Structures are given as structure tokens and as C-alpha cells.
Amino acid sequence: MFSNLQDKLDRAFKVLKGQGNITEINVAETMKEIRKALLDADVNYKTAKSFTDEVRTKALGQNVLSSVSPGQLLTKIMNDELTELMGGSVTELEITKSPTIILIAGLNGAGKTTFSGKLANFLRENKGKKPLLVAGDVYRPAAIDQLEVLGKQVDVPVYVDRNSEDPIAIAVAGVAHAKQNGNNVVIIDTAGRLAIDEALMTEITAVKQATQPHEILFVVDSMTGQDAVNTAKAFNDRLDFTGVVLTKLDGDTRGGAALSIKSVVNKPIKFIGTGEKMEALDVFHPDRMASRILGMGDVVSLVERAQQQFDEKQAAELQKKIRKNKFDFNDFKSQIGQIKKMGNMKDLMGMIPGVGKAIKDIEIEDDAFKPIEAIIDSMTPYERENPDVIDPKRRLRIAKGSGTNIDEVNKLMKQFGDMRKVMKQMSNPGMMAKMMRNMPKQPGKPF
Template structure:
């Protein structure tokens, strides 16, 4: 995510490397490089110019403490200003009314229908809502079919009227159905439209007028960069939408839309799409995104994703097994599958400070665990539950069954054994007590 922008900003900061103080000259040179980096990332020119001027004035107005370098100070200022540029704080959905009506709008191909399904899953699993999806796209072939499939995947209800070609009537019917059916959130999917098509723009304005939605979300493809911002302005002038959704942020995104859209239309980014899977939708946190753009990671989001996937009861059972040295390949496979549910592996690595930069040129796809899973799935139930029983003949059979080389099987089993020993060590209260005692004897008395 934003790899090219990260590289160019890092190059800009090198101007201050080794400098003992911040001066008008070295800051001006750094700002010039930062402005170039932002423009290359397809950030709106006016936004880039105003942003670098603000950073420059704040940098020149501060003294550099002896404990930090000019580069570190500028990074802190950049982080604060990027956060402010993208909205400052998270903007939650307004879903207090019962039912809450949410209208989805955007261009053709922006990913509105997919987002509609993702939003339903988010509201259902994270907010405990009972969403209804309304199929209001009467123009695109198979749009209704797609929404029905997505609704089935996320376990949501869908309202359709295949006989009607009136999106306003369908929207109102959907709201009436939702009220009768006890749905507390009604999400209306609409047809994609071109900003130049006045008839279609008038049509969605009529849908808004009739439905009086609490939220109007403008869905835009982040990969279109500055075009996304220009389109957002036109839609906002007609609809006065309440928030923006940036899709395909996991692709080759330069970052222009994320960095410019708030300053141009003065509407918050509320969600970002980070993959094709239905759970690949994140609430947009400006401060966390700023940290990621500057290569500082995003540990909070990583922990939140983990919390969503790991069950507390299962974790307690697993902890008991580890203490008794009963952790087996079934448990190991279960942990891998839970990690996979958290999202793209490379994206997850990018959330760890410092690791994203190291992994930048490393290609990690969603099949990264495929070989390990094949090996474990080629074991018998007895072997999975009793790893110590896997002798040489069993390893040969597992290798053939999984279609992997014997060295890969041996390597996995060795890594599993080492991991099990380490887990046992750290779960042993006496070992922890010894470690704490040892640390107290160190200079400074260990950890405080």
C-alpha cells in the first residue's frame, strides 16, 4: 500500500540526514522533494502545495531537541499533518435511526455492489445489525444476481423487483419491506453512472429525495487517483454525500485519492476496501493511514484484525494445551487458517513497524501457506494429534501424499518442534519467574 510514495518520502527525508539543525535552506529543499513525491502520487496540486507550506512553517517554528534529529522531528510533523489532511479523526457511520437508510453511489466499475455486500457483513458482524440489501441497479445486466450472491455469502437479506425499471419505486418498496421485516439498516445499491450523464445524475438525486437517507456513501476506485477526486467533487455538488469509500486500495495505488479527497470535497473517508474477500473492508483511520504512508506500520489495526478472528474460549483451551505440551498439528493448522482470515499476508506484514519496508520487494501471495497446509492435511488424524509418532516412513508417505519434497516435510516438523518447545517455555510460570529474577539482577533492575 503506497510503496512508491513511501520510497519517495524516505528519499526526501534524506536531505536532513546528518543535519544538526533545521534551517530555512534544508527544510525548503526537503519540502521541494516532498511536494514532488506527492504530485507523483497524483495528489491534487493545490493540496500538495498547501500541505508542504504548512509542514514547512511548523518545522521552522520548532527547536530540535537534543534527543531527536531534524529528520525525526519532520517525520512527527509530517505524521500530524498527513493525519489532519485525511480528516484528523475517524468518522463513524450514523446508524442510530431505526431503520437507518444508506444510499450507495458512484461510477461504473468502482465496486459499489461488492462494497454493499461488504458493508452488510461489517454491520452484521461488528455492529450486531440486521441489514437488508436493496437491488436498485436496473441497468447493469446481472446486477441483481450479483447482489443476491453476495447477500448469500454474508448471510444478509436482499429485496429485489425484477419487473420494475424505476429505481425510486424499488428503493421505496425496499424501505417498506425492511420496516415490515424488522431490518434496522437498509442499504440501497444503485446503478453506476457517468458524471456527464445528466439524466442519470438527476435520477439518483430523485432516489435521495424520496428515501431521505441518513448516509450517502460515494464509492470510488482509489486506483484512478486524481480522477477519483474530480469525480467526487461533481457527485458531491449534486448529492451532498456524507462520506467516501475508497476501493481497491490493495492494488497499485499511488495515494492521490486518499490524500486529496478530504481537502477537495470536505467529506470524510469512512471505509477502505483492501481486497476481494467479503471481510476485506476497514474503517478508515486517518492517523493509522498516515503512519503507514510514512513506513511506521499500524500495529493497532493488526491487533484489531487478530481480535476479530481469535475466539477467547478457543484461546483459553489452546493455552492449556500449550502448558501441557499437547499443542499438535490440528492446532497449528487452525492457527494458520485464522491468520489467513485476517487478510492479505503482505498487507499484514506492512502493519508491523519496519517490516513493511523489508518486505517491499518480496512477493507473498495468499497461497503462502499452501505447502504447509498440504503437508499437514496429508497426515493421518493420529499423526496430527501425536506429532512425536511421525517417524521416517511416515514422513516419506506424507511427502508423497502432499506432493512436496522430503526436505520440506522435515523442515516443517523441525520448525514445529522448535516452536512447541518455545511455547512451552514461555507458558511455564516457573520459567517466567526465573527470567524475571534474572532480569532484576541486570543493570537497571530489568524491565519497569
Template sequence: MFENLQDKLDRAFKVLKGQGSITEINVAETMKEIRKALLDADVNYKTAKAFTDEVREKAIGQNVLTAVSPGQLLTKLMNDELANLMGGTVQELNISSNPTIILIAGLNGAGKTTFSGKLANFLATQKNKKPLLVAGDVYRPAAIDQLEVLGSQINIPVYTDRESKDPVGIAKAGIAEAKKNGQNVVIIDTAGRLAIDEEMMNEIAEVKANTNPHEILFVVDAMTGQDAVNTAKAFNDRLDFTGVVLTKLDGDTRGGAALSIKSVVNKPIKFIGTGEKMEALDVFYPDRMASRILGMGDVVSLVERAQMQFDEKEAAELQKKIRKNKFDFNDFLSQIQQIKKMGNMKDLMGMIPGVGKAIKDVDIDDNAFTPIESIIRSMTPHERENPDAINQSRRLRIAKGSGTDLAEVNKLIKQFEDMRKVMKQFSNPAAAAKMMKGMPKMPFGR
């Protein structure tokens, strides 16, 4: 995400490269380039101008420390102002009521139904809530089916009434059902249209009036850029929603919606969707997103995603196995599956500082692990538990069974053995310290 904007901001910062101080002239030139970059990213013109005026005002007259270049100082100012532009601080959901009622609104194709499922999954797995999904879209033929399929995937109940064409009645009956069954969050998926129309606005306003929701989340496709912002404004004028959800952000290389929407509607972005999987939903942190836009990564989010997938007890057991050199292909397969659950691979690597820019032109296939998984699954249980037992004839059989060739099998086993040796060394603090001591000095500062 935001690759085009990152490239253009990099070029803008080069204006200050080699400059000994920040002056009105070089800052004005840099801000002109940054404003162009923001407009190219489909950021609202007033937002782009106000933003660059604010950064210029703060930059001029700043004393540049000898240890910090003008470019670095401006990057810091940009980071702070970008975070402010997108809301400044994270805005959590209001889920204190019992039941909490959340109304989902937006146009057709924005991803409302998918987001409803993701939100239910997030609340159940991360917030220890008992959600109920309510199928309130009575117009789109597959909407009820889609919500039921999503509900079954994540083990969340779905309230439906296929005979009714009354979205208000369905929403009220869903809330009554939740109260009866002890569910403490009700997520109401509503109908969208292909464009904003009066009938749709009246209908969703009526659902709001009859359900008194604690949260109204407006779901918008980030890839529609400035159109997304205009749609958000039209909905907010009628609904006064409490927060925005940006979907398909992983496919948005520009970023205009994320940067403009808060300043235009004055409502926080609460969630971002970054893929089709039910786990591909992130709470929106303005400061972390600002760092990613400037190519500085987002290690905190990367660690949080890892913590969601890796069980502490399982990790402790794995550490014991590594110490005893018992790490096997079953463990390796389990680790791969947990990494895959963390999300899109390119998105994950982009969270590592410096890596995002390096891989921007590299196509990283989410199916890259498939051949490895096929090879491991073609092994017998004995071979997975005892990698050293895999001789040449077994390797030939594994290659044939996995649809790969002998060279790929040999390469995987060699990489596995090397990895196991390193893991074994680092599991012993004394050995790890000795190994690190023996490494050549890194040429920092050259």
C-alpha cells in the same frame, strides 16, 4: 499501498540527515522534495502546496531537542499534518435510526456492489445490526446475481425485483420489506455508468429524494488517482454525500486519492477496501494511515484485526493446551485459517513498524500457506492429534498425499516441534523469565 510515496518521502527526509538544526534553507529544500513526492503520487496540486506550506511554517523556528534529530521532528510534524489532511479524526457511520438507510453511489467498476456486501457483513458482525441489501442496479445484467451471491456468502437477505426497471420503486419497496421483517439497516446498491452523465445523476438524485437516506456513501476506485477526486467532486455537487469509500487501496502504490479527496470535497473517508474477501474492509483512521504512509506501521489496526478473528474462549482453551504441551496440528491449522481471514499478508506485515519498508520489494504470495495446509490435511486424525507418532513411513505417505516432497514434510514437522517448545516455555512465566535472563544483551544505542 503507498510504496512509491514512502520511498520518495524517505529521500526527502535525507536532506535533513546530519543537520544540527532546522533552518529556512534546509526546510525549504526538504519541502520542495516533499511537494514533488506528493505530486508524483497524484495528489492535487493545490492540496500539495497548501500542505507543504503548512508543514514549513510549523517547522521553521522549532527548537530541536538534543534527543531528537531535525529529521525526526519533521517526521512528527508530517505525521500530524498528514492525519489532518485526511480528516484528522475517524468519522463513524450514522446508524442510530431504525431502519438506517444507506445509499451507495459511484461509477461502474468502482466496487459498489462488493462494498455493499462488505458493509452488510461489517454491520452484522461488528455492530450487531440486521441489514437488508437492496439490488437497485437495474441496468448491469449481473448486478442482481452478484449481490445475491454475496448475500448468501455472508447470510444477509437481499431484496430484488427482477421485473422492475424503476430504481426508486425498488428502493422504496426494499425499505418497506425491511420494516416488515425487523431489519434495522437498509443498504441500497445503485446503478453506475462508465462515466458521469446527466441521466445517471438525475436518477440517483431521485432515489435520494424518495428514500431520505441517513448516509450516502460515494464509492471510488483509489487506483484512478486524481480522476477519483474529480469524480467525487462531480457527485458531491449533486448528491451532497456524507462520506467516501476508497476501494482497491491495496493495489494503490501512490495514494493520491486518499490524500486529496478530503480537502477537495470536504467529506470524510469512512471506509477503505483492501481486498476481495468480505472481511477486507476497514474503518478509515487518518492518524493510522498517516503512520503507514511514513513507514511507521499500524500496530493498533493489526491488533484489532486479530481480535476480530480470535475468539476469547477458544484462546483460553488453546493456552491450556500449550501449557500441557498438547498443541497439535489441528490447532496449528485453525490458527493458519484465522490468520488468513485477517487479510492480505503483505498488507498485514506492513502494519508492523519497520517491516513495511523492509518487504516493499518482496513478493508475498497469499497462497504461501497452501502447501502447509495440504500437508496437514494429508495427515490422519490420529497423526494430527499426536504429532510425535509421525514416523518416517508416515511422513513418506503424507508427502505423497499432499503433492509435496519428504523434505518439505520434514521441514514443517521440525518447525512445528521448535514452535511447540518455545510456546511451552513462554506459557510458564518463571521459565520464560529465566530464558529471557539468559539471552545476550541486545546492542541498543550502538
């Protein structure tokens, strides 16, 4: 996410590296590089210029403390200004009415239908809502089928009328259906537009007037950069939408849309899509995104994603098994499943401070766990529950059955064994106390 922009901003900050103070000359040179980096990221020119002018003014007005380098100070100012540029604070959905009606709009290919499914899942899982999806795209082949499949995936009902080609009538009937069946949120998926098509723009305006939505979300493909911002302005002029959704942020995103859209249309970014999975949807936090753009990580979001997959009862049972040294391959595979649900692996690692830059040129496939899962699946139920019985003969059979080789099986068995030992030690309070006693003490800082 934003790796090219990160690299260019890093190079810009190097202008100040080793400088003892901030001057007109070195700041001007740095701002020139930062503006160039933003424009290369497809940020709106006016936005890039006003942003760098603001950073320059604040940088020149600061006194550099002896403990802080000019580069560090500029990073802090950049972080604050990027946060402000992208909205300053979180703007969540207004879900106070029952039913709350949410209208989804955007161009073809932006990911509206997929986002509709993700949003329904998010509201059901995290907000305790009972959403209804309404299939209002009557033009795209298989759009209704796609929404029905997504509805089944996230266990959310879908209102469909295959006999009607009137999206306005379908939307109105969908809202009535929600009221009759106790659905407190209605998410209306609409037809995408290939461009600013006048007939279709008139149609979606009519859907808005007929349903009186409480939220209108404009879904935009973040990889389209400045084009996305121009389209957002045209849609906002007609619909006056309440928020923006940036999809495909897990792709090769330049960052222009995320950095420009708030300043151009003055509407907040409310959600970001970070992958294809139904769980890959995050509330947009401007401060966290600013930190990630500057390569500072995003530990808070990482912890939140982990907590979403955390099952307290299951964790307590697992803790008991670890204490008894009964942690087995079934538990191991379950833990892998929870990690996979958290999202794209490279994106997750990029949330750890310092790691994003280190792995920017490394390909990390989402199916990195596939060989491990194949090995575990090739074990018998007895072997998964009793790892210690897996002797060399069984390992050879498991390797053949999983399409891997004996070295990979041996490596997994060793890693699993080492992990069990560490987990057993960490769960023993006496062992923890012993480890703390044996840790070297720093002078003047006793434990």
C-alpha cells in the same frame, strides 16, 4: 500500500539528514522534494502546495532539541499535517435510526457491490445490526446475482425484484420490506456510472429523494488517483454525500485520492477496502494512515484485526491443550485460518513498524500458507491429532499426497515440533520465572 510515496518521502527527508538545524535553505529544498513526491502520487496540485507551505511554516517555527534531529522533527510535523489533511479524526457511520438507510453510489468498477456486502458483514459482526441488502442495480448484467452471492457469504438477506427495472421503486420497496422484517439497516446498492452520465445522475438523485437516506457513501477506486477526486466533486455537487469509501488500497495505490479527497470535497473518508475478502474492510483512521504513509507502521490496526478473529472460548481451550502438550495439526490449521482472515499478508506485515520498508521489494503471496495446508490436509485425522506418530514412511506418503517434497514435510514437522516446545515453555509459569531470572540484568535496572 503507498510504497512509492514512502520511498520518495524518505529521499526527501535525507536532505535534512546530518543537518544540525533547520534553515530556510534546507527546508525549502526538502519541501520541493516532498511536493514533487505528492504530485507523483497524483495528489491535487493545490492540495500539495498548501500542504507543503503549511509544513514549511511549522518547521521554520520550531526549535530543534538536542535529542531530536531536524529529520525527526520534520517527520513529526509531516505526520501531524498528513493526519489533518485526511480528516484529523475518525468519522463513523450515523446508525441511530431504525432502519438506518445507507445509499451506495459511485462509478462502474469502483467496487460498490462488493463494498455493500462487506459493509453488511461489518455491521452484523461488529455493530450487532440486522442489515438488509437491496439490489438496486438493474443495468449491469449479473449485478443482482453478485449481490445475492455476497449476501449468502455474509449471512445477510437480499431484497430482489427481478420483474422491475425501476431502481426507485425497488429502493422504496426494499425499505418497506426492511421495516416489515425487523431489519434495522438498509444498504441500497445502485448502478455504477461509466462517467458523469446526466440521466443516471438524475436517477440516483431521485432514489435519494424517494428513500431519504441517513448516509450516502461515495465509493471510489483509490488506484484512479486524481480522477477519483474530480468524480467525487461532481457526485458531491449532486448528492451531497456524507462520506467516502476508498477501495483497492491493497493494490498499487499512488495515494492521490486518499490525500486529496477530504480537502477537495470536504467530506470524510469513512472506510477503506484492503482486499477481496469480506472481512477486508476497515474504519478509516487518518492518524494511522499517516503513520503508514511515513513508514512508521500501524500496530493498533494490526491488534484490532487480530482481536476481530479472536475467540475467547476457543483460546481458553487451546491454552489447556498447550499446557498438556496436546497442541496438534488441527489446532495449527485453525490458527492459520484466523491469520488469513485478517487480510492481505504483505499489508499486515507492513503494519509492523520498520517492516514495511524492509519488505517493499519482496513478493508475499496471499497463498503462502497453501503448501502447509496441503501437507496438513494429506494427513489422516489420527495423524493430525497425534503428530508424534508421523514417522519417515508416513512423511513420504504425506509428501506425495500433498504435491510437495519430503524436505518440505520434514521442515514443517521440525518447525511444528519447535513451536510446540516453545508454546509449552511459555505456558509454564515456573519456566517463565526461570527465564526471567536467567536474563542478563542491566546495571542500575534490576528486574
